[in-house]
Amino acid sequence: MNTFFSADYILPVVGEAVRNGVIEITEKGVIAGVHAPDNPILNGKKIVKHTGIITPGFVNTHCHLELSHMAGVIPRLTGLVPFLQQVIFQRAASENHMLQAMEAADKQLYDNGIVAVGDHANTAASAPVKASSSIHYHTFVETLGFEPESAEQKFSEALAIAEQFNPHTTSVTPHAPYSVSKELFKLLNDNATEHQMPLSIHNQESEEENKLFRYKSGRFLNFYQVLGRDISGFKAQARNSLQTFMSYLSKDTPVLLVHNTYTSSKDIYFIERQGRNVSWCFCPNANLYIEGSLPKIPNFVRYHHRITIGTDSLASNNRLCVLSELKAIHRHFPELPFTETIKWATINGASFLGISERYGSLERGKRPGLNLLKNTDGLSITPYTEVVRLI
Known part of the structure; x- marks a missing residue:
């Protein structure tokens, strides 16, 4: 079963940041997709929500x-x-x-x-x-x-x-x-x-x-x-x-x-x-x-x-x-x-x-790891930002 993570921003690194986006991960840690929050594919899905920025490892x-x-x-x-x-x-x-x-x-x-x-x-x-x-x-x-x-x-x-x-x-x-x-x-x-x-x-x-x-x-x-x-x-x-x-x-x-x-x-x-x-x-x-x-x-x-x-x-x-x-x-x-x-x-x-x-980037088919940056300011880090490894 795939897992869905959301944050204030998903930052794919290649491409634009997705505000309140959702990243879909397979059981093997492979990215199945980076979705906008209104994507119908998310209907009925259990989404693990975080505050901060999700980046690649x-x-x-x-x-x-x-x-x-x-x-x-x-x-x-x-x-x-x-x-x-x-x-x-x-x-x-x-x-x-x-x-x-x-x-x-x-x-x-x-x-x-x-x-x-x-x-x-x-x-x-x-x-x-x-x-x-x-x-x-x-x-x-x-x-x-x-x-x-x-x-x-x-x-x-x-x-x-x-x-x-x-x-x-x-x-x-x-x-x-x-x-x-x-x-x-x-x-x-x-x-x-x-x-x-x-x-x-x-x-x-x-x-x-x-x-x-x-x-x-x-x-x-x-x-x-x-x-x-x-x-x-x-x-x-x-x-x-x-x-x-x-x-x-x-x-x-x-x-x-x-x-x-x-x-x-x-x-x-x-x-x-x-x-x-x-x-x-x-x-x-x-x-x-x-x-x-x-x-x-x-x-x-x-x-x-x-x-x-x-x-x-x-x-x-x-x-x-x-x-x-x-x-x-x-x-x-x-x-x-x-x-x-x-x-x-x-x-x-x-x-x-x-x-x-x-x-290196959040793209479909990759296994780059997933980091959550907490205590951020929009799309910026602060002296108080911490990293939490999600996968």
Whole structure:
């Protein structure tokens, strides 16, 4: 027997919101229809009525499940370079402790209405949690190796880790411009092209990254020294990191650029001019936690690139909640309409991950999950809005 849910608004994401609309769901969670309130098909049907907005389940395009045990370990506002150092030196933990933290994080994601996650991994530790989860995971196995001579070895090590995840939902990806050599970038690009898989790259999360690429100066030099890395072969590029590393990637390779806190208008135009297959992922609460800064989101909105939302990890965020990220965006950029940003939290992420045939919008035949947003104001969220997972 089908179930009928109604709310102040049904927000399909693709198409117009339906005031006092009704969504019809089969026993298997498949959408059978989105109906206007006066549709005769509803005559005699038992309708479960709610106050608020019904949306598809959220898609979180950037997380680090395997860092869940580091919740509260690193203080706020350290800046990116000290944050990275503390992650490296403090991430060790027992297998059981990590597993319990990841299981709790997976439950938190689910309870917060998240149906799909793009998750970065450095090890295979999260594989058992993902295999048993109700959430759809696409795993991005991070590769790090700034010395050119280590490229082949680092690539082979990442491939071995990737084999322990679902091959249909796993990419081997660069970690960040400051941690991957040109040679390794090219190996990863060739692999992504061959297997038709997307890449996800931490981008310009700190101005120190741009200083490194422009002038070979800044705090990353000390970072490499502390790690015992030889970067004598690296030369200043006289341009920002984004404009450097994107030339190592094929034009059509789907790339998610994550954070973009210090991405300039010239960088955005650089991507626009080249017509690349780029999506921009914003993780505002993590940016505020680490650097105390946010991307200049209106600069990105001017172009028609795909924008998505991520939570990052519990090492740099208090919650794994897409709604919390949306609240942060609307708090700092109140001019943005929720009818636009909900796309960032749903269909855009599903499209990037290649799962939009099931997730991301309320359309007949899909199984996208169903969220109720309570304490809303018309078609807007408020600081008091809460998410309740309906299915």
